[in-house]
Amino acid sequence: MTGLEPFHLDYAPAPESTDVVHLRASYGLFIDGRFAPARSGDVFTTLNPATEEPLASVAEAGDADVDAAVAAARRAFDGWAARPGRERSKLLYRVARQLQERAREFAVLETMDGGKPIKESRDVDVPLAAAHFFHYAGWADKLEYAFPGRTAAPLGVAAQVIPWNFPLLMAAWKIAPALATGNTVVLKPAETTPLTALLFAEVLAEADLPPGVVNIVTGGPAAGAALVAHPGVDKVAFTGSTEVGKQIQRSIAGTGKALSLELGGKAANIVFEDAALDQAVEGVVNGIYFNQGHVCCAGSRLLVQESIAALLLEKLKDRLSTLRVGDPLDKNTDLGAINSRAQLDKITELVAAGVDEGGELYQPPCELPARGYWFPPTILTGVTQSHRVAREEIFGPVLSVLTFRTADEAVAKANNTRYGLSAGVWTDKGSKILWMASRLKAGVVWANTYNRFDPASPFGGFKESGFGREGGIHGLASYVQLGAAGGG
Amino acid sequence: MDEPTTRLGVRKTYKLFIGGEFPRSESGRSYSVDGVWAAQASRKDLRDAVRVGRNAADGWAARTAYNRGQILYRVAEVLEGRRGQFADEGAAPAEVDAAIDRWVWYAGWADKIAQVAGTVNPVAGPFFDFTVPEPVGVVGIVAPEAPPLLGLVSRLAPALVAGNAVVVVASEASPRAAVTLAEVLATSDVPAGVVAVLTGRKAELLPWLAAHRDVDTVDLTGAPPDAVAALEAAAADSVKRVVRAADPLAESPYEILAFLEMKTVWHPIGR
Numbered sequence: 056m057t058g059l060e061p062f063h064l065d066y067a068p069a070p071e072s073t074d075v076v077h078l079r080a081s082y083g084l085f086i087d088g089r090f091a092p093a094r095s096g097d098v099f100t101t102l103n104p105a106t107e108e109p110l111a112s113v114a115e116a117g118d119a120d121v122d123a124a125v126a127a128a129r130r131a132f133d134g135w136a137a138r139p140g141r142e143r144s145k146l147l148y149r150v151a152r153q154l155q156e157r158a159r160e161f162a163v164l165e166t167m168d169g170g171k172p173i174k175e176s177r178d179v180d181v182p183l184a185a186a187h188f189f190h191y192a193g194w195a196d197k198l199e200y201a202f203p204g205r206t207a208a209p210l211g212v213a214a215q216v217i218p219w220n221f222p223l224l225m226a227a228w229k230i231a232p233a234l235a236t237g238n239t240v241v242l243k244p245a246e247t248t249p250l251t252a253l254l255f256a257e258v259l260a261e262a263d264l265p266p267g268v269v270n271i272v273t274g275g276p277a278a279g280a281a282l283v284a285h286p287g288v289d290k291v292a293f294t295g296s297t298e299v300g301k302q303i304q305r306s307i308a309g310t311g312k313a314l315s316l317e318l319g320g321k322a323a324n325i326v327f328e329d330a331a332l333d334q335a336v337e338g339v340v341n342g343i344y345f346n347q348g349h350v351c352c353a354g355s356r357l358l359v360q361e362s363i364a365a366l367l368l369e370k371l372k373d374r375l376s377t378l379r380v381g382d383p384l385d386k387n388t389d390l391g392a393i394n395s396r397a398q399l400d401k402i403t404e405l406v407a408a409g410v411d412e413g414g415e416l417y418q419p420p421c422e423l424p425a426r427g428y429w430f431p432p433t434i435l436t437g438v439t440q441s442h443r444v445a446r447e448e449i450f451g452p453v454l455s456v457l458t459f460r461t462a463d464e465a466v467a468k469a470n471n472t473r474y475g476l477s478a479g480v481w482t483d484k485g486s487k488i489l490w491m492a493s494r495l496k497a498g499v500v501w502a503n504t505y506n507r508f509d510p511a512s513p514f515g516g517f518k519e520s521g522f523g524r525e526g527g528i529h530g531l532a533s534y535v536q537l538g539a540a541g542g543g
Numbered sequence: 544m545d546e547p548t549t550r551l552g553v554r555k556t557y558k559l560f561i562g563g564e565f566p567r568s569e570s571g572r573s574y575s576v577d578g579v580w581a582a583q584a585s586r587k588d589l590r591d592a593v594r595v596g597r598n599a600a601d602g603w604a605a606r607t608a609y610n611r612g613q614i615l616y617r618v619a620e621v622l623e624g625r626r627g628q629f630a631d632e633g634a635a636p637a638e639v640d641a642a643i644d645r646w647v648w649y650a651g652w653a654d655k656i657a658q659v660a661g662t663v664n665p666v667a668g669p670f671f672d673f674t675v676p677e678p679v680g681v682v683g684i685v686a687p688e689a690p691p692l693l694g695l696v697s698r699l700a701p702a703l704v705a706g707n708a709v710v711v712v713a714s715e716a717s718p719r720a721a722v723t724l725a726e727v728l729a730t731s732d733v734p735a736g737v738v739a740v741l742t743g744r745k746a747e748l749l750p751w752l753a754a755h756r757d758v759d760t761v762d763l764t765g766a767p768p769d770a771v772a773a774l775e776a777a778a779a780d781s782v783k784r785v786v787r788a789a790d791p792l793a794e795s796p797y798e799i800l801a802f803l804e805m806k807t808v809w810h811p812i813g814r
Contacts (some may be wrong), residue, residue: 113666164773177601186667203799297782304779316782473781492808502810509666513674513807519758519782524805526666529674537797 060367066379069175069386075160079132081112081250082271085256088266094119096140099275101249102169105383105427108522109212113249114156116272118281121241124270128212128239128479131267136209136237140196147192148235149262154185154227157258161251164464165223166306166383168250170392171346174383182391183226183508187526190510191231194531201528207535209237210313211289215253215301218295219245219394220349226252228414228525229292230269233281236534238290238541243282247395249273251473286368288312292533293530294351297474297519313372315523315533317351317515322388322475322497322540324354327363327462330481332505339454342505344378344432347390347397348493349451350476351520352363354505362456368436368456375432376419390452393428402430402451409444428470440471448474462487467495475517479505498524557581557718559588559742560725562595562780573744576635582719584743586751592739596681596708597757599736604678604706612653615704617643619646620733625727632719634692642696645794649700656705656799669812676803678706679784680759683752687765691717692810694791695724698764701798703738707760710739712752714765718742731810746770753777760784760802763793 081098083090092098116124137141154161161184162177171180181350198207213233217225222244233240244252252271259269272278276299283291283303288376290313291301297318304314324342326335341352357365383391393399410416415437423429430451438445438455445455460463469478478497481486488502498516501507508514513524523533558565559582570585581813603611622629622643628637657676664672664708682702687694690713702709713721725740741748745767745780753761753774764787771787778785786801 128676196654204795301779301782304782305776308775308779318782425807443653488810492806498804498806500806500808502808504670505810505813507666507668507670507674508670509664512664512809513662513805514673515805517679517804517806521782523782527674529805 066387068382070382071100071163071166071386073163073167073384076164076167078111078483081252082114082273084114084116084124085253085271086124087270087498089421093117101168101247103167103512104247104394105424109143110168111250113273118273119159119279120164121193121272121281121285121357124272124295125212125282125285127267127270129287130507131265132211132239132335135239135265135268136189136236140198143157143235143237144192144195146262146264147188149194150258150264151185151188151192151198153258153262154181154188158182158185158537160221161254161453163384166250166391168474169219169222170383170394171254172388172391174386174388175346180224184224187224187227187510188231191235194232195235198531198535201531202535202537204540206540207236207531207537210536211238212287213238213240213290213292213534214243214282214285214288215240216283217245217293218245219248220346220351222248223251223255223424224292226255229294230416232525232530233292233534236531240267241272241282241288243272243279246275246475258431270488276315280321283307285424290314290534293317297363300521313406313533316519317523317525318519319474320351320353320520321356321472321474322352322477322518323353323356323358325358325469325481325491326363326367326464327397327482327487329483331483332363332367332370332473335481336367336374338481338503339371340378343383344390344452345354345506347393347430349450350506352415352499352506353367354414354479355449355453355455357454357456358459358468359456361460364458368434371434372417374435378419378421378432380421380429380431390432393430398450399428402449404448404452405444405449406433406435406453408436409442410441412442412444414438414444414455423463440468445476466491470496476520477501512521520532545795545801557722557742559584560722560740561588561592561728561740562739565729567727568743576715577717579719580753581722581727581742582720584748585743586748588741589751590740590755591683592710592741593757594740596710596747598697600678600680600708601710601733603734603737606706608654608657611704611706612650614732615650615653616647618727618733619650621645621727621731622646625723628694628723629720630665633717634690634720638690638693642693644694645693646700648794649704649799652799653704654801656796658798658805659796660805664807670809671812672807672809674703674805674807676800677806679802680707680806681757682692682707682709682802683751683755683758684709684711685752685760685761685765686711686713686721688714690737690757692724693722695721697792697794698762699738702762702802705799705802708737708751710752710758711741712748712765713742715743715745731777749774750777753783754780756781758783759811760786762786762788764788
């Protein structure tokens with residue numbers, strides 16, 4: 056050979072042990088503090104998407120099960136709402152602590168069931184879930200200070216339907232503020248990722264949360280629709296696709312049910328020529344490839360200023376070649392498995408459409424495992440605003456690249472979408488950051504950073520990305536009805 | 544005492560208010576109501592109002608809060624001078640006074656609501672993280688049927704002080720107060736297009752208002768109760784925010800919050 060071969064660094068496997076997880080062969084519904092099979096006896100199988108091996112069989116809730124869960128939540132409501140805030144607070148602190156105690160078990164199970172890299176479930180999902188309970192535990196006995204001049208009463212029974220991309224974390228985002236404000240809950244986890252929610256039911260029981268305060272019904276879209284439509288439900292909270300969000304909003308029209316929606320996104324990550332380029336490259340990579348791009352706020356449209364487009368792309372492609380795709384349980388893995396066959400098909404179809412419409416495809420050479428659902432980190436250049444890959448949420452590791460010349464053009468392109476969840480801005484000029492931030496129609500703007508989350512930081516969308524906020528004092532508002540303080 | 548009246552009065556035509564102008568309905572229709580003929584707006588008038596509102600929204604939102612507060616205070620000043628006219632047109636004098644006082648109260652919120660509703664968020668990391676309220680954009684308001692002036696002011700003022708452009712569908716049975724309020728707005732430095740006032744049949748107009756994709760929030764407080772379910776369903780097509788005030792005459796900063804979006808901004812802290 057020439058002696059000028061590129062330096063090649065192999066990583067030895069560093070697998071996380073699965074010993075900490077004790078899978079059961081089958082899991083029941085969690086209703087009124089007890090696990091029970093579906094009344095119909097129906098079950099479905101949840102897979103490990105990295106191996107396609109079945110992990111467990113899980114009860115498929117039918118209408119009668121949803122009915123029982125809502126009834127249990129209704130029975131538990133009066134007692135829970137009347138409980139002193141200080142007691143609700145202490146119970147939620149217990150939950151937070153117990154999540155921390157069993158953090159590794161949750162992280163490994165999350166990675167097995169959903170396919171996300173262990174370093175993400177270990178360092179992001181589970182710690183943030185615990186932090187969310189810790190944050191809202193402290194609100195439960197301070198609600199009179201959150202709504203000056205008003206009393207804040209719970210709404211009643213909250214139906215909460217959550218997605219598969221951050222299964223435990225989304226359960227925490229939903230359950231913690233609902234319980235802090237005195238509501239009771241029926242949670243429907245996603246069909247492909249039910250296991251951490253069911254493990255979490257154990258934590259709730261260990262914390263001595265009264266039976267019926269949180270109920271968990273597993274199943275597919277039919278179970279979710281039955282729950283949302285149930286007349287005993289006072290509040291619906293949904294995180295998922297804009298398409299399903301619209302169906303839900305339509306289906307509960309005129310019922311008086313309160314609604315909060317956290318839906319899709321097509322965020323622009325905008326890089327100006329005066330940005331710190333190497334930091335921006337890291338931010339762009341984190342923005343779109345974090346959690347395989349299964350992120351509603353993913354920075355899926357890179358808007359790069361024309362003067363630095365070639366340089367930035369070169370650096371980006373270089374960085375992509377160092378990303379490690381493969382076994383999610385390996386502590387070195389950057390991109391894990393695609394969550395399901397259906398999602399892999401959708402990503403594949405949209406990327407093919409991107410190429411058909413004139414986008415130029417780049418994927419670094421990488422060896423994908425023989426079994427499981429995989430998609431390499433992907434860049435599409437030469438994308439225009441009318442291309443499907445610039446308009447539709449792909450929900451995969453696919454970055455569409457567009458360019459701009461002026462800040463005004465960047466704002467116009469960034470806002471040219473029906474979504475409005477998030478945006479990124481990269482520049483070293485402070486006044487430009489604030490100028491951009493005030494003009495971007497997005498609920499979250501990350502400047503010189505991306506994909507940051509915190510229980511104290513309100514998160515949620517503009518436009519068709521939904522309404523209502525999760526996190527912080529603003530997250531309480533979705534779960535209370537306000538009344539006149541002091542009896543007038 | 545009174546001398547015999549020899550002067551013939553000049554009667555007023557009750558027209559629409561769109562883009563700072565007072566057109567008749569493009570449909571050429573009017574309806575007899577409240578002792579006068581009022582313009583009967585069409586679906587196309589509504590679309591024109593929304594289009595003009597969308598174009599005016601960013602400019603209104605970009606005004607400083609101080610400037611918006613001054614303009615809205617000016618509205619109250621001009622309202623004060625029209626007290627007699629509102630009374631002549633069917634609003635009780637006490638209602639007129641309450642409406643003017645309410646307008647002054649809301650005008651003062653322009654530069655205060657962000658301090659009440661905004662936050663600096665103590666996140667667990669080296670970031671400066673803050674949340675600020677921003678106008679949602681274009682708001683469609685279905686005014687309560689009664690009282691015609693105070694009901695409209697109670698819904699319009701919070702949406703306007705929040706920095707939104709507003710398309711109003713006036714009380715169908717008592718539209719005169721809304722038309723005269725439009726004349727006040729037209730002479731109070733409220734930029735053209737920021738408020739549009741449509742009179743006509745709610746049953747005809749509301750489905751288009753609720754479904755229009757350039758309306759970000761629709762306030763159904765004044766919608767007929769039996770129409771609400773269908774209007775809410777129509778609003779879902781664009782994930783529209785739907786507001787239904789528990790009390791149509793409420794006076795509260797929480798009414799302003801219903802017309803605001805929260806935006807969170809993160810930036811690293813470092814050397």
